[in-house]
Amino acid sequence: MISASASCRRRIAFCVVIAAAVAPAGRTLSQEPPPPRLETRNLYGMTGLIDMPSARVQPDAELGVTTSYFGGFMRNTLTFQVLPRVEAAFRYSIIEDFFVGDDLFDRSFDIKVLLSDETRYFPAVAIGLRDFLGTGVYSSEYIVGTKEVLPGLQITGGLGWGRLAGTGNFVNPLGYFSNRFKDRDTRDLGTGNVNIGQFFRGPDMGGFAGVEWRPQFLDGLSLKAEYSTDAYLQEQVNGDFDPKIPFNFGAEYRFNDWFSLGAYAMYGSEVGVRASIGINPTRVTGPRDVEAGPTPMSVRPPIDSRVSAELGPVIERVGPGPATGSDAGFEASLLAGATEGARWAQAPTRLAPGAECPVEEALDVDAELGVVDGVTFLDRSGAPLCSVLLRETGRRYLDGKRTLVGAYDTAWADQPGTRTALADALAQAMDGERVTLRSADIQATRAHVEVENPYFNASPQAIGRTARAMANTLPPSVEDFEITLVEDDLPTTTVLLRRARLEAAVETPDAERTSWVDAEVLSALPVEGSFLPDYEPDRHPEFSWFLSPALPVNLFDPDNPLRADLQLVAGAQLTVARGLSTSASVSKSLINGFDDITRESDSVLPRVRSEFAKYLQQGDPGIDRLTGDYLFKVSPETYGRISVGYLERMFGGVSTEVLWKPSEQDWGLGLELNYVAQRDFDMLFGFQDYDVATGHASVYWDTGWHGMEVQVDAGRYLAGDWGATFGLSRRFANGWEIGGFFTLTDVPFDEYGEGSFDKGIRLTIPFAWGLPYETRSTLDMNIRPLTRDGGARLNVANRLYPIVQEVDRGDLRADWGHFWR
Structure with a gap:
């Protein structure tokens, strides 16, 4: 739905394998990589030939969706170029007649690491694991090299294990070093666990090869031929697939940067097709900055000019x-x-x-x-x-x-009403810059303002426009600009700017760097109690509401892998004081797209998530959320939250949270404690006879390396199990975020059920990326291969870290290029 007891030595071994794959890349980082180009994909959705892999990867951050079909095999793959040398994929496959008349609905994960770049005399070399996490139906490992021998003509050769050793060309040479490599361990097949016991093992090893030609006379065309070592043994035994020859041939055409098609002759007996869509968060999709730019910044005359004007x-x-x-x-x-x-x-x-x-x-x-x-x-x-x-x-x-x-004349600061009039003028000027002034304290040489950024995806753009408005409105004697960003009524970060330094930098080639070097980033004070603001409009009570369509999706049910339901969602929020609010959200199905879900939960754990279908079917209409919330600051670095009510679709109760996150540093600590009860399936006001105390201690770390962020949450989950969730995501300056997570708890894999442990993919797409105007709205998705009960965490709408994570020093620095826009 879009919305662990195992050998420790096996997990350690898997980490060692990945580390060994990545480590050689460090020795080649000094080499200049070739210019990034869009490479062709194979029927598995990964960069490759037709059914075989290659040593090519996509440009950094490339995100692709591929659908392919031949011989009764449909593969739907989501791929992401995690790092310039690391490509990963999640795949959902439908294999017809895999179980003698029954179809197999298979989920799997792939990873490929580029070990070395192509040079004049040597090919690019990559190592990969196919279906290393899943049922193991496609489980295989490979080492592959690719070399361009003539312009547009490249050859590929590789060695494969598992399915890629199906033709058994060679004896596995690793067996000479250890007998354990002679047998392929199948104990983890079908469990959804990491298939450690299979990596590079088995009696045989296959050698595959292929060629790709991109004719110079027709840009976008690719012609391919390959020798495949996948014999499709299981499919031959149970199904009707009958490969005649181990050769495949194909033609592909890339229409543009985001769409390509391919057609193939497969194994002498079948015809295959492939369609791929690719997008890249770093690519600009259309015209930008079509709206009016900021008002030019007024610059005070230099000191000598002022003297000349006087004398x-x-x-x-x-x-x-x-x-x-x-x-x-x-x-x-x-x-x-x-x-x-x-x-x-x-x-x-x-x-x-x-x-x-x-x-x-x-x-x-x-x-x-x-x-x-x-x-x-x-x-x-x-x-x-x-x-x-x-x-x-x-x-x-x-x-x-x-x-x-x-x-500069400072006598104005002592004149009655002058400061208030200036604050009113500043608020009006900031409205014209699409920034909201929350409060202002204007002194003779210093001005402090609290601002909300409801419009710009990059916070420095709101800061820069605020600074312009202050320079254009406030008297010349005001030298220090203190700008505090407010998110969800929480003062988060204060940026101190010197007016003279901004004036010296404006319209200079080095303005971006100079303005950042001169800026000082501090954690905002919780409440400005040392002064009476010259401007602080009485905004409370404040009421807002929305009415919008929604399209929830149910994925990966073997009876129907894709279901969707068009819904109408209405919500409202009443803010009665700063940080104190009550909010509600209700939904109504328009087409009843989930009524045909018939699978019953087989969970032996408390069914905290696995009966989601009953909520979808009986909770129509239903109350998605009805809470009272209080968000506050304890100190400049410490935030707090208290939420009471129907917290999500399945649980209600009390949720409390505290977060320590200084704006000046790239890591933070959090603690969340909850006591909740399970709601009735009709999603109205009743509760079932199940309650639980749950909570987590969290560590958040922005590594500063390629936008990578790490989050670890350890504690007690909704089913009463204890464990930890490990998350890794890559966040881009334009708001894109792509990542994955997995949870290991004290629930044994066999008790957890199919999948063995909770895992999934997180994806955040900013609407501003594809639109010609600015907006902070995003599309957020959590994609889980399975919805089970182990490792299930409460879904709270307003956790603190997402509120503050984009306004610390690291994020402001990454986005500072928008300061003068």
Whole structure:
């Protein structure tokens, strides 16, 4: 549905095999890889020939979906280029008549590691495991090399074990090193466990080969031929498949970067077809930035320009000298604000703007006022015509004008209503930038604002637009900009920016790097209680609602592998105070797409998830969620949550959580405790006679390596079992996230049932990736091969880490390229 007792030595052995495969890649990382290009896929959905693999991989982060069919075998495969050298796949296959009249619905996982790149004289070399986690029907291992011998012409050769040794070309040479490699252990077949006992084992080994030609005269066309070592022995015994020859031939055509088709002559007896769709989170899908850009940032004039505007050109006439006795009619007066004992005068003249400065007349002002250090002359319009420096003491006055920040007028900060008016103007300016001002405290030299980012996928874009609005609205004396991001009413991260540094960086080639280096990232304070904000609109109570269609999907049921149900979902939320809210969501089926689910649960554990079909069928209409929630901060680094009510479709009760996650570091710790009861199947207000205390301690770590993030949750699950969930995901700067997880608990594999342990794939697709405008909405999917009861965790809607994970220092740095957009 989209929504463990085993040998420890076996698990360790599997890790050793993977480590041995990845380790040689480290020695070749210094080599320059070839330019990334889209490679062709085989009928298993992996990069390869036709039925055989190759040593090619896809461009980094390429995500593909492949459907293929021949001879009664349908394979549906989701592949992902996890790292530049690691390709992985999840496959759902339908094999007709595999059990003498009964079809087999098979789930399997593959992985391939590129050990070395192709060079002038040597081929690329890869090692792979096919169906290493699953029933083992397709279980095989291989080492393969691929070399381009002429432009567009490449050859492939490899050695295979398991199914790829079906023709038995050679004796397995590993058997000479250890007798255990002579026999292929089949104890884990059909269990869904990692098939450690099969890796590179068996009496025989097969040698496969193939060729691929991409004609230069027709871009997108690929012609293939291969010698296959898969004899399809089981399918011959139980089904009607009858391979005549071990050769396959095919033609493929790639229409564009995302779609390709292939047709094949298979084993001299069948015709095969393949269709593949490929997308890449790093590729731009269409026109971007079609909306109006940010308002240009106003820059204060440089210090010398401000001095020039006040004093005009400064001319040195050092030395008192005699007065000239001019009758020009000066009415000189001393200026207030001269510093360090300097005396400065101002004298209006009847001279026109641009006239020659009356330098000698400065001596008359000196005589009239009794020793001054400098004089500023004003023309007939009242603008400064020039200034004359008479004594060295006057330089103190000039230097103060050039260097003192206080040269900007700060008297406005003490005027009643001025700060409030500025905050109102700032809120209006930020609305024009699609950023919401939550509160503002404006002082003479510092301004602190809390902002919400409801629109931009990259938080630095909201920060940059906020900084622009502040520079364009606030008086010149405000030098420090403190911008706090607010997510779900939680102040998360504060970014401190220096206005002068931003002004120096704007519209320069190095603006992105300079603005990041000058920014300071801090954990936001829980509550700003040290001041009364100049702007904090009374937003509460605040009410919002939605009404939208939904398309839940039920996958991998052998009776019907794909079911969908069109539903109408309505929801509302009432926020009564900051962080305190109540929310509800109800759904109604429109086509009853799940009514034909007939399989009953055979679980020996408390049936906390395996009876999901009853909720789908009887909970129509049903209350998906009805909770009261309080989200708060205990300290700058510590967040808290309390949720009470019908927490999800199957359970209700109390859920509490605390998260320690400083914004400045890339890891955090969490603790969640829950006490819940199982809801009635009708998903209304009743409960069944099952309750459980559950909870987990969690570790979150953003490795900073290719966007990889690790999450480990250890504790008690809904069925009362104890264990841990291990998750690894790759998150991209544009919001894409792709990852996998598995859970091992104290439930023995045979008691868990089919699949042996919980595992699955997580996928987050940002809508902004495929649209020409910005939005923070995403499509989130959890794909599990099976829904069982072991390792089942509560589905809480507002866990804390997803709220704060995208606004720490590491994520802001990754997205900082959007700051000036």
